[in-house]
Amino acid sequence: EIQPWDEAVYATRAKSIVQFGDWLDQTEHAPGGLHSGVYPPLYIWLTAVNMQIFGNTPIAIRLWSMIFGVATLFILFYIPNNRLAGFFSALILAITPIYYFYSHQGQLDIAIIFFISVSILFYKKYHESSNNKWIWFIGIAFGFALMSKIIVGLFIPMIFITLFTLEV
Numbered sequence: 805e806i807q808p809w810d811e812a813v814y815a816t817r818a819k820s821i822v823q824f825g826d827w828l829d830q831t832e833h834a835p836g837g838l839h840s841g842v843y844p845p846l847y848i849w850l851t852a853v854n855m856q857i858f859g860n861t862p863i864a865i866r867l868w869s870m871i872f873g874v875a876t877l878f879i880l881f882y883i884p885n886n887r888l889a890g891f892f893s894a895l896i897l898a899i900t901p902i903y904y905f906y907s908h909q910g911q912l913d914i915a916i917i918f919f920i921s922v923s924i925l926f927y928k929k930y931h932e933s934s935n936n937k938w939i940w941f942i943g944i945a946f947g948f949a950l951m952s953k954i955i956v957g958l959f960i961p962m963i964f965i966t967l968f969t970l971e972v
Contacts (some may be wrong), residue, residue, distance in 0.1 A: 873907025
């Protein structure tokens, strides 16, 4: 069953998009008139697309968390240069109960972990090649992070400011 409060609110917003076409503002159909600008839209938009395909089902609501959860494990495998370290990093995260729980819930948390992990992988690629295209990809990951969970997405610039400072 869909968990109250967050998962249900996000599912209700996605359902509003599917039923009424409220892609930018779902406030009119939100529980208690909760302003839709409180939460960033990316996960809600993705969930709405799933609901259009799979209907109003738990799998439609939770699918992107599962995808982001598994993809993050693969990214963690590739971030370290040592594959054994990458394997154990991914394994430890995969068996962490809170990560496992949230990767099976239709919430924003796993999406933000995914975009932060992607940005770190892009930074590694930039550091290895000095190709500026990776900086652009970091910026794109940052944008998606902000569209997933605004305040937490700000960790990305803080991480890179620290990394660039340590390099100098």
